[in-house]
Amino acid sequence: MPGPEFRPEEMLRVLAKHGVRSVLIGGFAAVIHGSPYVTTDIDVVPDASVENLERLSSSLRELHAKVWTPDEPEGLAFYHDPVSLASSRTWNLVTDFGRLDITFEPSGTAGFADVARDAVGLTILGVKVDVASLADVIRSKEAAGRDKDRLVLPVLRSLLAETT
Amino acid sequence: MREARRRAGLTQTELAERTGTTQPAIARLETGDTEPSFRRVVDALRACGLELVPLIREADQSDWSVAAGNLRLTPSERVANHQRAVRFAESGREALLDARS
Numbered sequence: 001m002p003g004p005e006f007r008p009e010e011m012l013r014v015l016a017k018h019g020v021r022s023v024l025i026g027g028f029a030a031v032i033h034g035s036p037y038v039t040t041d042i043d044v045v046p047d048a049s050v051e052n053l054e055r056l057s058s059s060l061r062e063l064h065a066k067v068w069t070p071d072e073p074e075g076l077a078f079y080h081d082p083v084s085l086a087s088s089r090t091w092n093l094v095t096d097f098g099r100l101d102i103t104f105e106p107s108g109t110a111g112f113a114d115v116a117r118d119a120v121g122l123t124i125l126g127v128k129v130d131v132a133s134l135a136d137v138i139r140s141k142e143a144a145g146r147d148k149d150r151l152v153l154p155v156l157r158s159l160l161a162e163t164t
Numbered sequence: 165m166r167e168a169r170r171r172a173g174l175t176q177t178e179l180a181e182r183t184g185t186t187q188p189a190i191a192r193l194e195t196g197d198t199e200p201s202f203r204r205v206v207d208a209l210r211a212c213g214l215e216l217v218p219l220i221r222e223a224d225q226s227d228w229s230v231a232a233g234n235l236r237l238t239p240s241e242r243v244a245n246h247q248r249a250v251r252f253a254e255s256g257r258e259a260l261l262d263a264r265s
Binding site: 005006007008009028031032033034038039040041043068070073092094098099101120121122123124125129131144145146148 | 221224225226227228229230232233234236241244245246248249250251252253255256257259260263
């Protein structure tokens, strides 16, 4: 069975519909800031308050979110509520609209409040999205230090220099 | 090991001489026919003028999770996914430019 079509705006539309407070970060935030490295998954940092995690849990149900594992690329169904969602720093999920990564504390940051402070609110394809600042995307990628981060950091730093 | 030897510009015989072994032993090392000790690999790399820098870090499979999903798609479906990603990104960039102006 083929994977779902990647429709980031639909994923984010469901989160917004449920009132989930979150910030788009990672590769796709970088793309919006001008990175040429287009990704086909999205990373969000949700507010970790119980109320917000309740809304997040509802939205994940609507998205039919499942946990991605190497052995189960179509995803494993999982029970989630605010407590269980908060029990892991990161969730790698498969949804009806593509891959969604949820990260409560991206490397080098203190979580939602930290990255929300300088996020820019945009309306993209009719969906309101808070996008992490390029400086915060860079901060996170520098701290993560993965090979794929090192690949994109030079151009992200150049973009930051050009736009500030 | 093959990459290291070639980077050092050595033949298998020359590397064997430097490490006190035989050319067939180096050949087996390079083809994976033997399971050398970590110490032996480090010594062989040093003989090539290189060093092994092991890293311990958290496993990250986020890209592989996307790639594994792509394997189940046809090339046309992969392109379509990227087209949708680009469409979203272009709209996001336009919104960002509007927000800045």
